[in-house]
Amino acid sequence: SSPHLVQVRERIRINGQPISKELFSKYFWLVYNRLEETKDPVHASMPAYFRFLTIMAFHVFLQEKVDLAVVEVGIGGAYDCTNIIRAPVVCGVSSLGIDHISILGDTMEKIAWQKGGIFKPGVPAFTVAQPERPLEVLRDRARERKVSWVVDGSRWGVPRGGGLSLLSPQCPLYLCPELDAFEGDHRALALGLAGTHQRSNAALALQLARMWLQRRGCWGLGELKETLPGAKLEGRPVPLAPTFQPTDAMIQGLRDTEWLGRTQVLPRGPVTWYLDGAHTTSSIQACVRWFRQAALNQDKPHE
Incomplete structure (x- = not known):
């Protein structure tokens, strides 16, 4: 999945959790070195960022023998x-x-x-x-x-x-x-x-x-x-x-x-942060609707 919020490891998850730094490093270099060894000498470029991570994700899932992959x-x-x-x-x-x-x-x-x-x-x-x-x-x-x-x-x-x-x-x-x-x-x-x-x-x-x-x-x-x-x-x-x-x-x-960073409310002392992301007209409208409702609920007195 993409994009990631904090670390690139978030894009490749097993049982809902990002793979560890050790696993990411291990499989990154395995895939990178293999591609480097077998690339076409005439067209010597490596796969672009997202393509490389996609190849790596498939390799991780195969090597770790996952039962189900959501792609x-x-x-x-x-x-x-x-x-x-x-x-x-x-x-x-x-x-x-x-x-x-x-x-x-x-x-x-x-x-x-x-x-x-x-x-x-x-x-x-x-x-x-x-x-x-x-x-x-x-x-x-x-x-x-x-x-x-x-x-x-x-x-x-x-x-x-x-x-x-x-x-x-x-x-x-x-x-x-x-x-x-x-x-x-x-x-x-x-x-x-x-x-x-x-x-x-x-x-x-x-x-x-x-x-x-x-x-x-x-x-x-x-x-x-x-x-x-x-x-x-x-x-x-x-x-x-x-x-x-x-x-x-x-x-x-x-x-x-x-889903951290999506419709997330973070109270921090006197300040409450409302976190979400959107980049299309329809998703921005959905974000606005959520923020209005969340802010309204936050302002309601609690019994």
């Missing part, structure tokens, strides 16, 4: 250096925004085309609520890549024998329901990250986590709460993914998530 693209998707994984377990696209227009294009549709470049044949894909045209572009990109996955209905927790085609070449991409749809027993899901915009990220994370567990053949994934996806498009260009009852581990994961 975030650097810029866009289609031509990003992280986009070399031929068969990921699942792909996700979060909320789109205007960014890096000199590379990705100056419209949401062009940016959606780039983002959809991470889709792979036979791999389930999820996204959150998007404007209509960019969502249609994502759908078309998924169709181009033939992102189709046909499985027995039991994989979604329904009895065997249904022979259901949950993803067809016409509807290869899922739209994540809002987080409210996952809340049961009149209890709201608590998020460790503040800000209403984090709720769509949490809904996407739940779908990605459940799909990974499902494709690994794990049990106890959470009971389905709605009809199977694709049953009713209701005018949407992309079918809704199923909602389910999050497991206790999922609920705890959402509650305990922390």
